[in-house]
Amino acid sequence: MRKCAVVASVAYAILVAGASSSDGQSFPTYRPPHMADGHPDLNGIWQAMVTANWDLQDHEAQARPHPEIMGEYGAGPAGQSIVEGGEIPYLPSALQKKKQNFEKRATVDVSSDKRWHELGDPELKCYMPGVPRATYMPFPFRIVQGSSPYILIAYEYASATRTIRMNTKQEAPTPSWMGWSRGHWEGDTLVVDVTGFREETWLDRAGDYHSEGLHVVERYTPASPYHLMYEATVEDPQVYSRPWKISFPLYRRMEKNVQLLEFKCASFAEELLYGGFSKQAAK
Amino acid sequence: MEASVNRRRSEITEDQMNRFSIAIFMVVPVVLIAQAPPAASPATPSKPGAAAAKKAAPKAKVSPSAVLRTPWGDPDLQGVWNDATSTPLQRPNGSISSKDVLSDEEAAEFQAQLANDLSRDRRDGGADADVNRAYNEHWMDARRLKITSDHRTSLIVDPPDGRIPPTVPLSPEREEARAARAAANARFNAGLPDSYKDMSLPVRCVIRTDSPPYLPTIYNNDFQIFQSPGHVVIAPEMIHSARIIPVDGTPHLSKNLHQWLGDSRGHWEGTTLVVETTNFRSDDGVIFQNANPDTFRITERFTRVDADTLNYEFTVSDPTTWTRPWTARIPWTKIDPKEQMYEYACHEDNYDIVHFLSGARIREKKGETK
Numbered sequence: 001m002r003k004c005a006v007v008a009s010v011a012y013a014i015l016v017a018g019a020s021s022s023d024g025q026s027f028p029t030y031r032p033p034h035m036a037d038g039h040p041d042l043n044g045i046w047q048a049m050v051t052a053n054w055d056l057q058d059h060e061a062q063a064r065p066h067p068e069i070m071g072e073y074g075a076g077p078a079g080q081s082i083v084e085g086g087e088i089p090y091l092p093s094a095l096q097k098k099k100q101n102f103e104k105r106a107t108v109d110v111s112s113d114k115r116w117h118e119l120g121d122p123e124l125k126c127y128m129p130g131v132p133r134a135t136y137m138p139f140p141f142r143i144v145q146g147s148s149p150y151i152l153i154a155y156e157y158a159s160a161t162r163t164i165r166m167n168t169k170q171e172a173p174t175p176s177w178m179g180w181s182r183g184h185w186e187g188d189t190l191v192v193d194v195t196g197f198r199e200e201t202w203l204d205r206a207g208d209y210h211s212e213g214l215h216v217v218e219r220y221t222p223a224s225p226y227h228l229m230y231e232a233t234v235e236d237p238q239v240y241s242r243p244w245k246i247s248f249p250l251y252r253r254m255e256k257n258v259q260l261l262e263f264k265c266a267s268f269a270e271e272l273l274y275g276g277f278s279k280q281a282a283k
Numbered sequence: 284m285e286a287s288v289n290r291r292r293s294e295i296t297e298d299q300m301n302r303f304s305i306a307i308f309m310v311v312p313v314v315l316i317a318q319a320p321p322a323a324s325p326a327t328p329s330k331p332g333a334a335a336a337k338k339a340a341p342k343a344k345v346s347p348s349a350v351l352r353t354p355w356g357d358p359d360l361q362g363v364w365n366d367a368t369s370t371p372l373q374r375p376n377g378s379i380s381s382k383d384v385l386s387d388e389e390a391a392e393f394q395a396q397l398a399n400d401l402s403r404d405r406r407d408g409g410a411d412a413d414v415n416r417a418y419n420e421h422w423m424d425a426r427r428l429k430i431t432s433d434h435r436t437s438l439i440v441d442p443p444d445g446r447i448p449p450t451v452p453l454s455p456e457r458e459e460a461r462a463a464r465a466a467a468n469a470r471f472n473a474g475l476p477d478s479y480k481d482m483s484l485p486v487r488c489v490i491r492t493d494s495p496p497y498l499p500t501i502y503n504n505d506f507q508i509f510q511s512p513g514h515v516v517i518a519p520e521m522i523h524s525a526r527i528i529p530v531d532g533t534p535h536l537s538k539n540l541h542q543w544l545g546d547s548r549g550h551w552e553g554t555t556l557v558v559e560t561t562n563f564r565s566d567d568g569v570i571f572q573n574a575n576p577d578t579f580r581i582t583e584r585f586t587r588v589d590a591d592t593l594n595y596e597f598t599v600s601d602p603t604t605w606t607r608p609w610t611a612r613i614p615w616t617k618i619d620p621k622e623q624m625y626e627y628a629c630h631e632d633n634y635d636i637v638h639f640l641s642g643a644r645i646r647e648k649k650g651e652t653k
Binding site: 035036037043110111113116122126127128142144145146147148150152154159160161163173174176177178198200257259260261262264266267270273274275277278279280 | 353354355359361362477478479480487488489490507509510511512513514516518522523524525527529533534536540542543544623624625626628630631632634636637640641643644647
């Protein structure tokens with residue numbers, strides 16, 4: 001009993017020392033436990049709490065497409081921008097495309113191979129989310145870090161995965177949805193350089209987008225046993241006037257026996273994509 | 284009826300393969316059991332030959348030097364592995380049916396015959412065959428033209444005859460479901476699918492050979508194994524699903540939760556990773572040969588037998604589908620990590636679903652029927 005009391009008071013002291021006077025302050029200095037290779041252990045299930053998947057920038061709560069069917073189910077939450085400085089620095093010519101994307105975000109037309117990807121948010125169609133969007137989708141992901149030169153990130157959304165190749169100079173062999181991830185450690189921070197993207201992924205449901213020239217540098221830094229700080233610098237000279245940065249914490253999922261479940265959403269998007277080609281519909 | 288049950292998955296994949304052969308860029312789900320000739324009537328199981336009965340396939344031997352360990356003490360299975368082979372799941376009929384393991388000379392002949400049968404670069408089958416084979420060797424895994432290094436005549440090691448056991452009578456509901464599925468397949472194969480629902484899960488890019496048991500196919504036979512303390516994760520090249528296998532003693536999911544890939548739990552028996560998978564969804568095509576999800580059991584065993592070989596063995600049982608459990612063994616070969624494992628975006632560019640459906644609608648307008 002006495003031991004418990006001592007532990008509790010020490011814990012409280014740490015809490016008080018570490019806690020800040022208001023919400024959302026930075027974390028106190030943290031030295032994470034290390035694995036056998038001397039690097040921090042990032043293993044676990046993590047999830048973002050931000051609403052950036054609806055919009056990276058400031059957004060008010062609002063109805064989304066087809067409120068006449070969806071009611072409140074279709075509405076999105078309000079949220080504060082996670083973009084440093086608030087705004088994504090689009091080139092003037094590129095901003096127009098973002099607006100068009102937004103207007104057509106819930107429109108799909110797969111009747112032509114060539115125009116297959118022109119309309120609609122790829123998320124609506126259950127396509128792989130790309131990076132950094134995968135990190136702030138409202139789904140958890142697991143980091144699998146062992147003793148090989150590869151770290152796997154398995155995302156619940158769409159069962160998407162990406163492999164981070166450590167300390168390699170090899171260039172992307174071909175464009176891909178999740179990009180080509182090369183990692184290295186800077187102190188306790190895992191730095192991941194991601195290139196080799198397909199141009200079709202979007203950054204959110206607001207139509208924010210990029211070209212195939214997208215270059216993302218991510219930083220994962222342990223901030224406590226239960227938090228990773230995540231930062232991503234986004235660069236794409238064809239679309240943005242300068243590199244820009246997002247940052248937010250990732251939270252360790254702590255529920256007892258929590259595990260990634262399946263969200264194989266291809267089966268949820270089929271009716272939207274292909275229903276118009278079925279026998280009854282075509283008549 | 285029972286014969287069709289026994290060959291069900293191979294029929295689906297073979298038929299749908301033929302449809303796909305024309306579409307160069309479409310990815311194809313073909314399980315190699317399609318190569319196995321039809322079973323003799325499953326009601327009268329083929330008797331194992333005397334030779335086969337005497338000598339069961341040799342047990343995998345683990346060389347002591349192969350027991351590599353991770354820094355946290357688990358056997359180390361990390362790496363990229365490939366399971367392609369031409370050895371059929373089921374032992375072919377004919378003179379070979381009495382042998383489970385071949386001599387070097389017989390093995391060379393068996394391999395040459397299989398390679399010839401499987402080759403999609405042959406041009407000796409007439410116009411129709413040529414069109415199907417336009418989806419040629421360029422797109423295929425060349426490793427699939429070699430038999431397993433242990434010279435077995437089938438991947439199935441039990442029962443001793445190397446064949447999937449006979450089936451038991453199915454419930455009327457399951458017979459009905461199979462008939463409905465067969466009708467959907469017939470529409471698809473006739474080029475007149477009513478909707479995407481007439482297509483199989485692999486064609487729809489929902490699951491392919493990323494679901495256990497893992498069987499060799501025509502391409503994308505790579506599996507990258509990742510490990511961390513408490514977890515083993517298998518990332519197959521065929522679709523991108525990572526199969527996360529806790530080895531930390533946590534319990535299975537509640538019986539109310541079902542998944543396409545099921546729910547896996549592993550433990551170590553010596554140097555072998557033993558994986559039990561439960562909680563499969565009941566959708567058509569999720570479980571091998573549409574066994575019954577309520578009674579289906581699968582146990583997989585992964586054993587690293589030397590630096591470059593991982594023995595993969597699975598045992599499946601379902602008393603409401605087969606008369607007895609059966610076991611297959613497939614050696615996995617370590618590949619050079621420089622040999623790139625690519626992202627497999629199956630659903631994202633699945634143009635052929637639209638091609639199939641719009642083609643069917645045009646044919647209907649012309650008055651064509653199957």
